[in-house]
Amino acid sequence: MSETLLKVGMIGAGSISNAHLKAAKEGAGVEVVAVCDIIEERAKIRSEEYDIPEVYTDHETLLKKADVDAVIIGVPNAVHHVIAINALKAGKHVLCEKPMAINVAAAEQMVAAAQDADKVLQVGLVHRMRPEAQYLRNLVVSGELGNVYYAKAMMIRRKGIPGWGSWFTTKEESGGGPLIDIGVHALDLAWFMIGNPKPVSVTGVTATAFGPYKRGVGKWGIPNWEGKYDVEDFAGGFVRFENGAVINLEVSWALHMPPETRINVCGEKKGALTAFNSTLQLYSEVDGELVDEPMEFEKTSMFNTQLKRFVAAVKGEEPVITPGEHGLIVNRMLEAIYESAAAGEEVRLD
Ligand SMILES: NC(=O)c1ccc[n+]([C@@H]2O[C@H](COP(=O)([O-])OP(=O)(O)OC[C@H]3O[C@@H](n4cnc5c(N)ncnc54)[C@H](O)[C@@H]3O)[C@@H](O)[C@H]2O)c1
Structure with a gap:
């Protein structure tokens, strides 16, 4: 496995995780090393389907234990901000599904956390x-x-x-x-x-x-x-x-x-x-x-492009195409x- 691949954890192993993990498998420049879902069975299914070595049922444990540079968040909307803020505080870059948050107050906290951590916060405004x-x-x-x-x-x-x-x-x-x-x-x-x-x-x-x-x-x-x-x-x-x-x-x-x-x-x-x-x-x-x-x-696959552009933004090669600041205004x-x-x-x- 090339050292230049971004190590990623997938948080949420429901329907949309499939689109992200497929994009990862198709060569977007990431290696998915961990998957997490509060329903263990779902995380295990994705782990088997996509050959992901580590399985977690709690995102905080993943953030502590897994060797990841970034996380992709694909959980119900109300939990986006909690997980994104924890990930940013743990020094991880974040690609968070849309809508960024269920309300403006939570979205503002996410933007502030990304700025404090100086990490990428990209929102899944994939179109x-x-x-x-x-x-x-x-x-x-x-x-x-x-x-x-x-x-x-x-x-x-x-x-x-x-x-x-x-x-x-x-x-x-x-x-x-x-x-x-x-x-x-x-x-x-x-x-x-x-x-x-x-x-x-x-x-x-x-x-x-x-x-x-x-x-x-x-x-x-x-x-x-x-x-x-x-x-x-x-x-x-x-x-x-x-x-x-x-x-x-x-x-x-x-x-x-x-x-x-x-x-x-x-x-x-x-x-x-x-x-x-x-x-x-x-x-x-x-x-x-x-x-x-x-x-x-x-x-082209929007999810492949999205992941490639996330990787490029993390590497500082281009600005974030769908930054948290835009997700907040939306x-x-x-x-x-x-x-x-x-x-x-x-x-x-x-
Ligand atoms: N970009 C798109 O076009 C698109 C399409 C569909 C869904 N989405 C977004 O993706 C997100 C997930 O949607 P979905 O259709 O995959 O939903 P889903 O219900 O199929 O999957 C969500 C998963 O998150 C898990 N989960 C819940 N709380 C968790 C937590 N605290 N930690 C870890 N896992 C947790 C659930 O057990 C479930 O397996 C939503 O925000 C949705 O808006 C985006």
Whole structure:
């Protein structure tokens, strides 16, 4: 095994650990030496599947005993900050799944811990790794679209409530429903594409029309029919930025609408549409004629790219692509959407 490989511990051996461990196996520049889950059986399964020598059931023991430079955190949202802060205090770099935390206060503590420890804190906002996302952001930043004044971000599932009754649908453990679960991706990607301007105000709406009746249930996660459902299944948000641009966000786990995943970015010179599928369409008008520019990108694994970029950031070869500071601002926007929805009025972010 090459000495240049980053030694990593995987914390959480549930569904998403598979994506991270597969990326590690496919040569992202890491060696996974330890895996941890409070359910030992799950950690053992991953240990066998991916040939990981050490198994733990407690992350603090892993941090003390395992010889790791970094950890990947793939546990329920409410535990992200506890484990991330412990890992950073133990001098480990952290790649933490999204959403960074269930609330802004916890996200702030994570950013402070990373700064104190001078370690990398990368948030798993993995859709930024898409080649078309990188390409479009560069176009926007270089002025190719002109002044960008509007973006629409949609992640609509018609029947996709994950793990009914599990931590996913229990607000205390997840922080919320589709807004914080998948809206985090759509909002972050649109925000990234328009150049990460400063958000100043937010209006939000949420609705719960399916979950309590056990309708709209999808295939991700393990249901617990004795559990509870106290989160939304639809959310809309309207975020206004300091530069005058807005993002209009629509997300659902379940909705009487066809599924749709896309982002529209509208500039004075050109518009762009991307559907999370390695394509990008640019639209404009030249000499009175409508011009469509369809583009296709290589289909790459977002999780492989994410891990490679984490390794590069740890080695100081490039800035962190999805830093904790960005995860925190995304958490601020999400929390403000919930607050606005509850209050029935706009929320200022100063
Ligand atoms: N990037 C993506 O697109 C994406 C997709 C799915 C899930 N996720 C995120 O990944 C995280 C995990 O989701 P999942 O679908 O794998 O959930 P999961 O329920 O399948 O797995 C979570 C695992 O964490 C374990 N766990 C709980 N508390 C723990 C602790 N204190 N220490 C160690 N292990 C602990 C559980 O036993 C479980 O095995 C969530 O934050 C979720 O939002 C991201």
